[in-house]
Structures are given as structure tokens and as C-alpha cells.
Amino acid sequence: MTLTLDTVTLTYQDGDGRLTALDRVALDVPAGTMAAIVGPSGSGKSSLLAVAATLVTPDSGQVLVAGTSTGELSRAEKSALRRERVGIVFQQPNLLPSLTSAEQLHVMAHMDGRKPRQVRDRAHELLAAVGLADKADRRPHQLSGGQRQRVNIARALMNDPDVLLVDEPTSALDHERGAAVLDLIVRLTRERGTATVLVTHDRAHLTEADQVCEMTDGRLYVPAAA
Amino acid sequence: MFVASRDLRFAKGRFALMGAVVVLITLLVGLLSGLTAGLARENTSAVTGLPADHLAFAAPPDGQSVSFTNSSVTEKTWTNWSARPGVESAEPIGIRTLNAASGDHTAAVSAFGVEPAAGIAPPGLAPGAAVLSEQAAQELGVTAGDTVRIGSLEQRVAAVAGDASYSHTPVVWTSLDDWQRVGRSGAGTGGEATVVALTTTAGADLAAGDEAAGTETKSLDEALTAIGSYQAENGSLQLMRGFLFAISALVIGAFFTVWTMQRSADIAVLKALGAATPYLLKDALGQAVLMLVAGTGLGALLASGVGLLIGGGDVPFVLDPPTVLVPAAVMIALGALGAALSIRRITAVDPLTALGSAR
Ligand SMILES: Nc1ncnc2c1ncn2[C@@H]1O[C@H](COP(=O)(O)OP(=O)(O)OP(=O)(O)O)[C@@H](O)[C@H]1O
Ligand SMILES: [Mg+2]
Numbered sequence: 009m010t011l012t013l014d015t016v017t018l019t020y021q022d023g024d025g026r027l028t029a030l031d032r033v034a035l036d037v038p039a040g041t042m043a044a045i046v047g048p049s050g051s052g053k054s055s056l057l058a059v060a061a062t063l064v065t066p067d068s069g070q071v072l073v074a075g076t077s078t079g080e081l082s083r084a085e086k087s088a089l090r091r092e093r094v095g096i097v098f099q100q101p102n103l104l105p106s107l108t109s110a111e112q113l114h115v116m117a118h119m120d121g122r123k124p125r126q127v128r129d130r131a132h133e134l135l136a137a138v139g140l141a142d143k144a145d146r147r148p149h150q151l152s153g154g155q156r157q158r159v160n161i162a163r164a165l166m167n168d169p170d171v172l173l174v175d176e177p178t179s180a181l182d183h184e185r186g187a188a189v190l191d192l193i194v195r196l197t198r199e200r201g202t203a204t205v206l207v208t209h210d211r212a213h214l215t216e217a218d219q220v221c222e223m224t225d226g227r228l229y230v231p232a233a234a
Numbered sequence: 235m236f237v238a239s240r241d242l243r244f245a246k247g248r249f250a251l252m253g254a255v256v257v258l259i260t261l262l263v264g265l266l267s268g269l270t271a272g273l274a275r276e277n278t279s280a281v282t283g284l285p286a287d288h289l290a291f292a293a294p295p296d297g298q299s300v301s302f303t304n305s306s307v308t309e310k311t312w313t314n315w316s317a318r319p320g321v322e323s324a325e326p327i328g329i330r331t332l333n334a335a336s337g338d339h340t341a342a343v344s345a346f347g348v349e350p351a352a353g354i355a356p357p358g359l360a361p362g363a364a365v366l367s368e369q370a371a372q373e374l375g376v377t378a379g380d381t382v383r384i385g386s387l388e389q390r391v392a393a394v395a396g397d398a399s400y401s402h403t404p405v406v407w408t409s410l411d412d413w414q415r416v417g418r419s420g421a422g423t424g425g426e427a428t429v430v431a432l433t434t435t436a437g438a439d440l441a442a443g444d445e446a447a448g449t450e451t452k453s454l455d456e457a458l459t460a461i462g463s464y465q466a467e468n469g470s471l472q473l474m475r476g477f478l479f480a481i482s483a484l485v486i487g488a489f490f491t492v493w494t495m496q497r498s499a500d501i502a503v504l505k506a507l508g509a510a511t512p513y514l515l516k517d518a519l520g521q522a523v524l525m526l527v528a529g530t531g532l533g534a535l536l537a538s539g540v541g542l543l544i545g546g547g548d549v550p551f552v553l554d555p556p557t558v559l560v561p562a563a564v565m566i567a568l569g570a571l572g573a574a575l576s577i578r579r580i581t582a583v584d585p586l587t588a589l590g591s592a593r
Pocket of ligand 2: 053054055
């Protein structure tokens with residue numbers, strides 16, 4: 009199992025009481041497969057991704073990323089884990105305004121202590137894989153929404169993650185572009201063997217998923233093998 | 235500095251604006267420093283240039299500090315000091331600001347009366363023969379061999395040497411006897427001088443010497459505060475300089491506070507992607523230091539240029555590496571401190587905010 013959530017509960021402070029965002033959630037995502045998460049707004053989908061990305065520490069339960077239990081890790085160790093093992097595709101592309109498409113990828117290597125020079129070829133290969141080989145020198149404001157989202161995906165794959173977390177990647181795109189982005193994610197999951205979690209509200213995406221999970225009020229329902 | 239150097243280029247307008255502020259403040263501080271040093275030299279060079287290590291002033295009344303204007307010592311004082319162990323020489327100096335004239339030139343000068351045979355006396359000094367500093371000679375339009383009137387005395391110009399200046403007036407060296415005669419309006423007590431210049435060895439017990447002679451001894455540097463005009467000027471100029479340093483640190487701090495807040499969404503994204511906080515802090519601080527070094531470098535260069543232009547003329551301006559480089563270094567250090575305090579808020583940015591559609 010490349011990503012495992014074991015009875016994870018997460019609560020947030022909510023006025024005087026506490027709000028349960030994740031209620032004993034269990035999820036296994038093997039390498040090279042994709043789990044799709046659907047559910048109404050506020051049901052806890054983004055919270056699940058945040059826990060899997062070690063951005064928040066759950067109240068109880070275990071999160072294993074590529075076999076590493078994340079509960080005991082220090083802040084710096086979590087950063088390193090995210091750098092090396094986790095790829096995040098944000099809902100909004102979240103590109104850095106001053107960087108070209110290629111540099112959005114280079115910075116991933118730079119923050120990991122490698123010279124951008126050493127990873128130039130890999131960045132180029134990834135941009136080619138998302139169909140943006142000719143847009144490597146464009147800055148975000150010179151790209152279309154769909155192109156930005158594809159840079160977002162390429163960036164998430166830059167450090168060869170074991171776990172790919174994708175939050176509503178098509179919400180800002182029209183139907184055709186959305187479908188293309190989804191195809192890309194599915195293809196990269198298979199090719200690169202990532203354990204992918206896809207949060208989506210688009211039922212059309214579900215046919216491609218290896219497992220489809222329903223989220224309601226913090227509870228995750230994993231149907232028997234589809 | 236991967237992201238920061240690209241941000242610098244991407245937001246060059248904003249950084250150029252901030253850089254220009256740094257350039258101007260550095261220029262201002264540089265000019266002020268040169269002026270402070272120049273004024274200080276006009277005020278003190280005669281004292282700092284004395285070939286002695288301490289000055290003994292007449293002990294002031296309780297609660298007051300020593301001053302050249304209020305000090306008066308007698309022959310007993312310096313004979314007493316010369317006899318003390320560890321004191322190699324104790325030479326009286328009389329200091330008085332006077333009017334000097336030659337032909338139709340007049341100038342205010344500081345007459346320094348010393349024994350012609352003393353080690354601290356300039357070569358050529360003799361009774362009736364004064365040694366003029368270059369500035370004094372220039373203002374009076376005289377050269378060696380000419381005659382000048384100093385106060386009420388006719389003196390031959392024995393030599394023109396040095397650029398000694400005291401309390402903004404050029405120095406004229408006379409023999410102590412002549413100096414005493416100038417000062418004596420009618421009958422005088424005789425044997426008087428203003429201070430005693432001491433050359434001492436390490437073992438000298440200055441406190442005991444003060445006790446015995448009724449004096450208060452200061453090192454040459456400490457003695458500068460006894461020059462009234464120096465203390466007042468230097469104090470206010472240093473205060474201005476201090477304020478400029480504080481202002482620049484605050485302005486730079488404010489700039490980087492706003493800048494860091496504007497970037498906080500980007501910082502959250504970088505953190506979510508796995509950037510460690512020290513990495514981000516180094517990135518941002520490097521950017522601040524780069525801008526500071528470029529800005530202060532340019533400012534210091536401009537200050538040097540302006541200093542070269544005005545330094546030769548009537549403006550008292552000292553241009554040497556310390557007057558330019560020390561304020562520049564202080565600017566960089568204080569600016570970096572201001573930036574560091576603002577950049578610190580990177581630590582508090584929560585990567586969780588990069589998720590979802592909050593942006
Ligand atoms: N930082 C937070 N502090 C407090 N409560 C939070 C926080 N983040 C989320 N919540 C709450 O937790 C619950 C789950 O939120 P979450 O963002 O995971 O929902 P979601 O399923 O992603 O919704 P959407 O489809 O609208 O993105 C919501 O009720 C939300 O208000
Ligand atoms: Mg969400």
C-alpha cells in the first residue's frame with residue numbers, strides 16, 4: 009500500500025465545541041491506482057487530502073505515506089516527506105507568478121537541495137508529457153487556465169512522488185479541457201505508478217477510477233470492489 | 235535564492251523604488267558622516283594631533299565637567315606633574331581664541347602657547363616668532379618671514395606648518411611667554427596656562443597625580459568633549475545620523491512586511507509543496523540583503539562622488555574609507571535586521587491555506 013489512512017479522525021475548533029471533519033476514515037490506495045472521492049461540499053474531502061499530505065495532524069488514527077508512519081515526524085521531516093514522496097495538484101493552479109513553466113518545476117528540485125541544472129531534462133520531459141513543451145518559458149499570466157492546470161500537474165510529479173493528491177483539478181476548466189486534464193492524471197498514475205487520490209464533483213470522472221469513495225459528514229464509504 | 239531572485243526581477247519596479255530610498259538614505263548618511271568628521275577635524279585636530287597622551291585640566295568645581303574655557307593651571311601644576319614617576323614630560327599649553335591681523339587681512343585664530351624648547355612645540359617656534367597653521371597663514375595672507383599681529387603682539391612668522399585647527403579656528407603657535415603677555419590685560423598672575431600635556435608611561439598613577447596637582451586628567455580622546463563647540467555639534471550630528479539609521483531600518487522593515495504579506499499565498503504553496511521554513515527564510519533574507527547591498531553600495535559611491543566635489547572647498551568634509559564604509563555597513567546591518575524581523579512572519583504561514591479554493 010502506498011497510501012494508507014487507518015481510522016483517521018480530524019476535528020477542528022468550532023466555536024465552543026469541535027467539528028468533526030473526518031470521522032474514523034480508512035482508505036488504502038495501492039501504487040498505480042486511483043481512488044476517486046466524491047461528496048457534497050463541506051463533507052471533508054479537502055480535509056482528507058490535507059491529512060494525507062501531512063499538512064494537518066489528525067486527532068487519532070494513522071497515516072502511512074509510502075510505508076512511513078507520519079504521526080511521529082517533526083515539522084522538518086514532514087516537509088521533506090512532502091518534497092520527496094507527495095505530489096499535490098491544487099484546486100487552483102497556485103503557480104508562482106515570477107516563474108516560467110520550467111522554473112515552476114525546477115524550484116521543486118531546488119528546494120530539495122538539487123541544482124536546477126541537473127533536472128532540466130526531467131522538467132522538459134514532464135512539460136512535454138502534459139503537452140506544454142513549447143510553453144516552457146511562459147509565465148503563468150501568459151498561459152490559459154487549462155495550461156496552468158497542466159503545469160500544476162507536471163510540478164506535482166517533478167520529484168517523482170509515490171502519492172499524488174489531486175483536489176478538484178477541473179473545477180476551473182470547461183468540460184473538454186477538464187476531460188483532457190483528467191485523462192492526463194489517469195495516464196500518469198498508470199505510467200508512473202503513483203497512488204492517486206482524486207477529489208472531484210464530476211461524476212464523469214468516476215469511470216476511470218479504481219475505487220470510488222463517497223464522503224458524507226466526515227464519514228468515508230468505500231464500496232465493495234467495483 | 236531561487237524564487238527570490240526571480241521575484242526581484244519580476245517586481246523590479248517595487249524593488250527599484252525601495253532601492254532608491256536606500257540609495258538616498260545612504261547618500262544622506264554618507265554626507266552627514268563626512269560633514270561630521272570634517273567639522274570634528276576643524277574642532278579638534280590641534281588637540282588630537284598633540285604629541286602627548288593625556289591632558290591635565292584644572293579640577294572643575296563639584297558636579298561640573300572639565301572644559302578648556304574654564305581650565306587654568308599654574309607653573310606649580312606642571313612642575314608638580316613633571317616630578318611624578320611615569321611622567322616623561324609635562325608641558326603647559328595656553329589656549330585662547332584671538333583676533334589676528336596682517337595688512338588688511340584679519341582672522342580669528344586659536345593661539346596655542348607652548349614653551350619653545352618643549353617636545354610638543356613646532357620647529358621654529360621662538361619668543362617673538364610664531365608658527366602658523368596653513369589655514370591661518372592663508373586667511374592672513376602671510377608666508378614665513380612676514381609679520382602678523384596676534385592680539386596685541388607683533389610676531390614674526392617663523393614657519394607655516396600643519397593644518398591644526400581648534401574650535402573652528404586655525405591654530406597659531408606662540409611661545410608661552412608671548413601667549414601669557416597677549417592674554418594679560420594689565421597686570422596678570424604670571425606663570426599661567428590652560429592645560430598640561432602629559433606624556434606618560436604605562437606605570438604612571440594618574441589619579442595620584444591629579445590628587446597632588448589639583449587637576450583632572452583626560453586622555454586626548456576624552457578631552458575632546460571639553461571643547462564646548464565640539465560637544466554640541468557632534469552630539470546633534472550623531473543624533474541625526476542615528477535617526478536616519480533608525481528610519482531606514484523602519485522603512486525597510488515596513489516594506490518587507492507588506493511584501494511578505496503579499497507573498498503569503500505563494501509561501502503557503504511552497505510550504506505545501508515541501509519547502510522547509512529555513513529554506514524560505516534564507517531565500518527572502520538573501521533578497522533583502524541583495525537589495526540593501528546594491529542600494530547602499532550605490533549610495534556610498536554617490537556620497538564619495540559628492541564628497542570629492544565639495545571636499546576641497548570651504549565645506550569641512552572628510553572623505554576617507556571609514557566615513558563612507560562604516561555608515562554603509564551599519565545601513566546594511568540595520569536594514570537586514572528590519573527585514574529579518576518582517577520576514578519572520580514566513581514562519582507563521584500555514585501551508586493548509588494552499589489547499590481548497592480559498593485563493
Ligand atoms: N481550517 C479549518 N478550521 C475549521 N473548520 C474547518 C477548517 N477547514 C475545514 N473546516 C470545516 O471542516 C469541514 C470539512 O471541510 P472540507 O474543506 O474538508 O470540505 P470539502 O469536502 O473539501 O468541501 P468542498 O467541496 O466545499 O471543498 C467543513 O465543515 C469545514 O467548514
Ligand atoms: Mg474542498
